[in-house]
Amino acid sequence: MPGASAARGQALIGEVGCASCHAIPGVKWPKGRVGPSLKGFADAGLIAGRFPNEPAALALWVRNAQALAPGSGMPPMPLTEPEARDVAAYLYTLDAR
Amino acid sequence: MSPPISTRLTLGEALAGWPPPALNPAGFFAGSISTLSWVLFAMAGVVLLVVFAALGLALFGPRRLQRRLGGERLIWIGGVAFPVVVLTALLVYGLSLTSRLTQEPTGDELRVRVTGEMWWWRVAYLDAAGREVVRDANEVHIPAGRPVVFEVTSADVIHSFWVPRLAGKIDMIPGRVNLIRMQADAPGAFGGQCAEYCGAAHALMGLVVVAHEPADFDSWLASRRAPPPPPVDLLALQGAQVFGASGCGACHAVAGTAANGLAGPDLTRVGARRSLGAGILPNNRGTLAGWVANSQEIKPGNRMPNYSVLSGPELVSLSAYLESLK
Numbered sequence: 001m002p003g004a005s006a007a008r009g010q011a012l013i014g015e016v017g018c019a020s021c022h023a024i025p026g027v028k029w030p031k032g033r034v035g036p037s038l039k040g041f042a043d044a045g046l047i048a049g050r051f052p053n054e055p056a057a058l059a060l061w062v063r064n065a066q067a068l069a070p071g072s073g074m075p076p077m078p079l080t081e082p083e084a085r086d087v088a089a090y091l092y093t094l095d096a097r
Numbered sequence: 098m099s100p101p102i103s104t105r106l107t108l109g110e111a112l113a114g115w116p117p118p119a120l121n122p123a124g125f126f127a128g129s130i131s132t133l134s135w136v137l138f139a140m141a142g143v144v145l146l147v148v149f150a151a152l153g154l155a156l157f158g159p160r161r162l163q164r165r166l167g168g169e170r171l172i173w174i175g176g177v178a179f180p181v182v183v184l185t186a187l188l189v190y191g192l193s194l195t196s197r198l199t200q201e202p203t204g205d206e207l208r209v210r211v212t213g214e215m216w217w218w219r220v221a222y223l224d225a226a227g228r229e230v231v232r233d234a235n236e237v238h239i240p241a242g243r244p245v246v247f248e249v250t251s252a253d254v255i256h257s258f259w260v261p262r263l264a265g266k267i268d269m270i271p272g273r274v275n276l277i278r279m280q281a282d283a284p285g286a287f288g289g290q291c292a293e294y295c296g297a298a299h300a301l302m303g304l305v306v307v308a309h310e311p312a313d314f315d316s317w318l319a320s321r322r323a324p325p326p327p328p329v330d331l332l333a334l335q336g337a338q339v340f341g342a343s344g345c346g347a348c349h350a351v352a353g354t355a356a357n358g359l360a361g362p363d364l365t366r367v368g369a370r371r372s373l374g375a376g377i378l379p380n381n382r383g384t385l386a387g388w389v390a391n392s393q394e395i396k397p398g399n400r401m402p403n404y405s406v407l408s409g410p411e412l413v414s415l416s417a418y419l420e421s422l423k
Contacts (some may be wrong), residue, residue, distance in 0.1 A: 017379045019385030020395055030378075030395040032387050034412075066413065073390070073409030075382035083158045 001089045009090030040096035058088040123262040124280035133368025174259035178187040213256030213269035216298035217375040234362030240314035257293035297398035324353025328421040336418025369423040386416040
């Protein structure tokens with residue numbers, strides 16, 4: 001993702017607490033199980049089983065999942081658009097190994 | 098389309114002052130303890146040096162000194178008289194330095210009652226007569242530059258109330274009220290932690306003390322005396338219905354509503370807290386939803402069951418409602 005920083009994304013994931021719902025490689029605690037584990041997310045085919053896993057959709061999803069999928073259990077997260085792109089960039093570093 | 102509405106503190110701000118620096122006092126009472134610690138440390142260092150010097154002389158020194166070190170006179174002076182004098186002096190010094198920490202309230206200090214629970218802190222601000230005027234949890238607000246009396250106790254097992262930059266540790270004992278004074282010289286946020294092992298989630302029992310300018314504090318406390326206005330946002334209103342229908346009010350109170358449970362933390366202003374789960378998570382709609390649905394994964398053994406019966410939309414609206422309680 002041009003202009004986005006995976007390292008910043010990882011720090012943001014800690015600051016907003018994504019791991020309260022998701023197990024995320026690189027986050028030691030917590031390892032929430034409300035939503036899916038994000039291990040290997042870079043290779044996932046779909047976001048939330050519904051949307052193509054491509055950067056623009058992911059950046060919108062992590063910031064405001066409700067805009068894409070009203071009815072999802074994922075609340076809007078307090079991220080700006082550039083921050084959401086950083087978070088997405090980190091998620092794209094999570095390969096299956 | 099619902100825009101992201103959370104305002105966010107950085108994690109550093111949310112969990113301010115963590116880990117608390119124990120040797121960096123931010124007020125008079127913590128300063129006394131810090132001074133005492135350094136004096137004791139220095140004295141112990143001096144005595145250690147003297148003992149090692151004597152040991153060195155006894156082993157390798159000239160014969161004449163070795164004989165004197167082996168005499169009975171030195172035992173009486175160095176082994177009996179010296180410790181009695183020095184330890185008595187240190188005891189008197191220490192008690193005089195710290196006696197003000199636990200004095201009875203004078204009547205014009207702010208009084209805050211903090212009750213340790215497994216594994217969170219019940220907080221109540223008291224008036225001069227000792228009546229609870231404002232209830233809260235896991236976060237304490239104080240005026241800077243004024244001494245504040247904390248009346249601490251426990252509802253279950255022994256906990257220990259420790260805000261290292263503001264005061265020493267004090268045990269929270271069931272059936273007993275202990276007093277400790279704190280003062281923050283300047284506004285700021287100060288991390289605290291339960292310092293007595295109290296069960297499974299002991300390590301996840303933190304709190305934050307926030308010191309404000311006195312005038313700001315007075316208006317803050319006054320604003321807290323009335324319940325917050327009910328939500329106006331549609332999603333939050335739906336969340337309020339979910340809150341009622343799911344029975345959250347059996348354990349949690351929200352002033353001004355039917356929810357009046359006392360088992361868990363008061364949620365009247367939960368959205369205004371900096372952290373969630375007793376000082377362990379940032380507080381926003383995402384972490385609120387994660388906590389409600391699956392707090393056992395985040396803080397294993399805590400007394401709140403997982404609410405996995407809630408649907409996605411219910412969880413989203415409930416978290417919007419909780420966040421609106423400011």
